[in-house]
Amino acid sequence: MDMGIKKQFIELWNKYFNDAELPITFYYTDEKDHAEIVEPGSVSRCVIGALSKIRKGKSLCFNVESVGCFGGKRYLGFDENIRPNFEYFLSCGIPGKLEGERYKKSPEIVKELMKKQPKFKAPAEFIVFKRCNRDV
Template sequence: MDIEVKERFLKRWSRYFPGAELPIGFYYADSAEPKLLAKPPKGHRCLMADLVKVRKGKTQCFDSGNIGCFGGKRYLGFESELSPDFGYFLSYGIPGKLEGERYKKSPELVAEHLKHQQTFQAPGPCILFKRFDEMEVEDNPLVIIFFASPDVLSGLFTLANFEEPQPNGVISPFGAGCATIVDYPYRELQSSNPRAVLGMFDVSARLCVPSRVLTFSVPWPKFLTMVNNMEESFLITKSWDKVKKRIKKEG
């Protein structure tokens, strides 16, 4: 990471979003220090719960062996296979065998949905999540992830659309919590005009974040544009000053 970019963002974030939580970022690598590896799970464990440590400043590395959820492995690019009963799991289940999450009306609808959510292969054997202020020159984040309240989200959302002629500079696709912070924004990197992704509507993962927090994931090129636009955007207006005071009070 360009340290000048890092310092510029941290300075402007503190100025326009005082007291708001710093974002985290991720990138793939061929290896990582053993001390950074997340502990292998004992049973099911949601990735969003693991990221609580990252949000507090502790870098965490994951691979196919220490992710505690099959969805996490899939949406981080480490596994593509689904269980034969996945359609029932995401819909109404199988009486006496499998409890369904009821996020889709039927297994058939799940099958149609999956046609729009193809898997990708992780470009490296491990993925590192690191808080923005902990990143160094050797770190090259692909996506920056904000865990934010409605007031902070309003600023991020508006800033993401500041330089967009069309109304969809931000998308909010259906998916697991980890899909909306890794899978979808990672795919946006392939676009000539990548969009930000509003997420964390996954009911199963909601208890891993505070009640008033959603995620806002920004592909790196889009993030750079947003940072560069901060000081000529609505953030310098009296309207934002009023919101900023509330963010500072709640921070």
């Protein structure tokens, strides 16, 4: 990245967003030396949970083995499969069987979303997350 553009972005961010945290950036790469590779089980199963470390300034690199949840693997493009009853998992759950995440209001909404969602394959072996002011 052009360091002048990066510097200007951070200056403008600080000017207009005061004390707001800098944004998290991500990109795909086949090179593993861009950030610390996450070992399976070393961070939260959910990639979203691992973002707290990135928000604090730690750069992390994930691959298919690093991501512990089915949704993360699917949405990052590392796997096309989804878990059974995914529409319930993402919404209300199944009482006594499956806890729901409550990201969507109903299983029907999830099913409709899944029909419209294009398939995505990760363009490289790794995805790197870092705060925009970090080089590594």
